[in-house]
Amino acid sequence: MNTIHVPVNDAYDVLVERGILQKCGEIIKETVSAETCVIITDDNVNRYYADTVENSLKASGFRTARFVFPHGETSKSAETLLHIYTFLCQHEITRSDCLIALGGGVVGDITGFAAATFLRGLPYIQIPTSLLAQVDSSVGGKTAIDLAEGKNLVGAFKQPAVVLCDPDTLSTLPETFLIDGMGEVIKYGMIADADLFRKLCSYDLSNIQEHLDEIIPVCISIKRDVVAEDELDTGLRMILNFGHTLGHAIEAYYHYETYTHGCAVAAGMCLMTKYFNSEQEYQTLKACAERYHLPSDVSAPLEDLLSLCGNDKKRAGAKLRYIVCDPMGTANIRCDSLPDFRNHFISA
Numbered sequence: 001m002n003t004i005h006v007p008v009n010d011a012y013d014v015l016v017e018r019g020i021l022q023k024c025g026e027i028i029k030e031t032v033s034a035e036t037c038v039i040i041t042d043d044n045v046n047r048y049y050a051d052t053v054e055n056s057l058k059a060s061g062f063r064t065a066r067f068v069f070p071h072g073e074t075s076k077s078a079e080t081l082l083h084i085y086t087f088l089c090q091h092e093i094t095r096s097d098c099l100i101a102l103g104g105g106v107v108g109d110i111t112g113f114a115a116a117t118f119l120r121g122l123p124y125i126q127i128p129t130s131l132l133a134q135v136d137s138s139v140g141g142k143t144a145i146d147l148a149e150g151k152n153l154v155g156a157f158k159q160p161a162v163v164l165c166d167p168d169t170l171s172t173l174p175e176t177f178l179i180d181g182m183g184e185v186i187k188y189g190m191i192a193d194a195d196l197f198r199k200l201c202s203y204d205l206s207n208i209q210e211h212l213d214e215i216i217p218v219c220i221s222i223k224r225d226v227v228a229e230d231e232l233d234t235g236l237r238m239i240l241n242f243g244h245t246l247g248h249a250i251e252a253y254y255h256y257e258t259y260t261h262g263c264a265v266a267a268g269m270c271l272m273t274k275y276f277n278s279e280q281e282y283q284t285l286k287a288c289a290e291r292y293h294l295p296s297d298v299s300a301p302l303e304d305l306l307s308l309c310g311n312d313k314k315r316a317g318a319k320l321r322y323i324v325c326d327p328m329g330t331a332n333i334r335c336d337s338l339p340d341f342r343n344h345f346i347s348a
Contacts, residue, residue, distance in 0.1 A: 002217045006139065006159075006224050008231045014139055014163040014220050018213075021052050021166045024127065025060030031162045032123050034098035036063040038091065040084065040111040042071035045103040045129050048172055053102055053127065065091045073256040076106045076146050078154075084114045098123045098161070104130035104177070105137035105261060109152070112143030116158035126160040129169040131181025131212070132262050135188065135219035138163050140227045140237075146256070150311035151248045157232060165220075167212050175205070175293075176260070182208065182292040183243075183262030187269060188219045190285070191239050192226075194329025201284070204291040239331035242323040243269030249308035253300045266294035269325075275345050276324045285328070306342045 002016040015027065028037065037057050041050050046068045054064050067087045069075050101111035101124060108126055115124035128138035144155025170178065182205075189197030196218055203211055223240065230237035247268030250259055259267070266289045274282045286296040298305075309320060321335045336344075 004217060004220050004224055007228050008141065008159055010159040012160055012162050014165060014224070016134075016165040016167070016217055016220070018166060018168045020164050021049060021127070021169070022056060024053055024164055025056035025058070025062065027162065027164065028057065028098070028100075028125060029060045029062070031125070032098045034062065034096060034123065036065065036091070036093060036097040037100050037125075038088065038093060038097065039064060039066045039100045039102050040107060040114070041066070041068055041102040042075065042104075042107055043068055044071045045107065049127075049129060049169060050102060053100065057100075065093075071106070073106055073146065073251070073261070076110050076144075078145055078147075081110060081114060081145055084110070085118055088114070088118055093118070093122070095119045095122045098125060100125045100127060101138075101160075102127045102129065104128065104133045108133055108138050109142075109144050109155070112141070112158050112160070113145055113155055116143055116156040121158070123161045124158070126163040128163065128165060130173065130177050131170055131216075132177075132184050133181075134165045134167070134170075134216055135181065136184040136223065136240075138165070139220055139223050140240075141231070142233070150308075151251055151256075153311075165216060167216060170209070170212060178208070179205065179293050180260040180262035183264075183266035183269075183289075183294055185215060185219055186285075186288060186292070186294075187240075187242055187265060188222050190269060190325045190328055191242050191323070191331035192222045192329070193218065194327075197288070197329060201288045201291070205293055208292070235333075238321055238333050239323055242325055242331055243267075243272060245309055245320070245322045246271050246305055249305040249311075250298055250300065252308050252311070253304060254298075259295070259298070263295055267296060267298050270296040272322070272324060273328075277326045277328070281326070281328055302345055306345060309341065310338055 004014040099115045101108040126138040128134045141159035144152035147153045243265040247265040250264040
């Protein structure tokens with residue numbers, strides 16, 4: 001088992017091991033003192049893994065309940081959140097009970113926000129089943145729902161009690177989900193690990209599964225180091241949003257229907273590199289993204305995407321904070337007015 005300790009105020013461990021789902025109940029029993037565990041998942045993940053998790057919990061003496069909602073970004077909404085609250089009330093969940101986020105980034109975000117807000121807070125556990133969630137969204141304590149005006153605009157910081165990553169869950173993923181997760185994996189190479197990025201440029205979608213046992217802990221460790229230094233996202237942690245300023249704009253432009261999060265981030269990273277880095281670096285990143293069938297551009301008008309960047313949560317008053325990776329393997333936080341940010345693209 002690979003154990004990565006996250007030394008924030010409410011410290012916790014990320015455990016990475018194949019087959020960990022089958023024994024999750026005993027690990028959770030050692031972590032929380034809950035009587036009831038509520039599994040929150042989507043309809044896709046429910047078919048594959050919810051029974052395994054629920055059986056392990058019951059074998060360890062927990063009472064269980066299960067809330068299942070439709071998969072997809074559109075479910076990360078206030079409406080779904082209210083349904084979760086109602087479900088928790090109906091099952092008489094107390095602050096000494098526990099929520100379990102079983103699924104990808106959408107499940108983790110909305111479950112974490114429910115845990116942060118229901119009864120003013122109760123413990124929750126992340127069991128990420130997608131590559132994107134295992135390397136990124138399950139670690140760090142960011143929780144949120146989307147609004148019509150933008151992504152992740154309402155949320156809270158809520159650290160999980162433990163994160164259980166089982167790479168075996170990735171073998172059942174449709175290829176589109178593996179592609180989606182590779183967008184965030186490439187991001188980690190770009191912002192902090194040139195060696196990881198070089199390796200990614202030598203692998204491709206046909207053999208990346210063979211290297212995930214090595215890649216997942218590396219990405220988690222990078223995020224752990226950043227989060228430990230800046231838990232509440234006021235400084236260094238902003239580097240984790242490389243590609244996200246334009247990526248979130250891409251998602252919003254297409255109403256969260258055309259591009260998944262990782263694909264939108266990949267296109268956002270490529271666009272930022274195209275306009276802020278050398279042509280050689282842009283072509284290198286573009287080629288790497290295309291090895292994993294990730295988009296390097298979108299058909300949406302650039303002007304429309306730049307207008308949507310004004311809704312980014314990284315705004316500080318009239319200023320927009322964004323990330324440039326120049327040189328690749330490092331990340332720099334920049335801050336411009338929205339017109340000046342726009343001019344970087346229009347005048348190029």
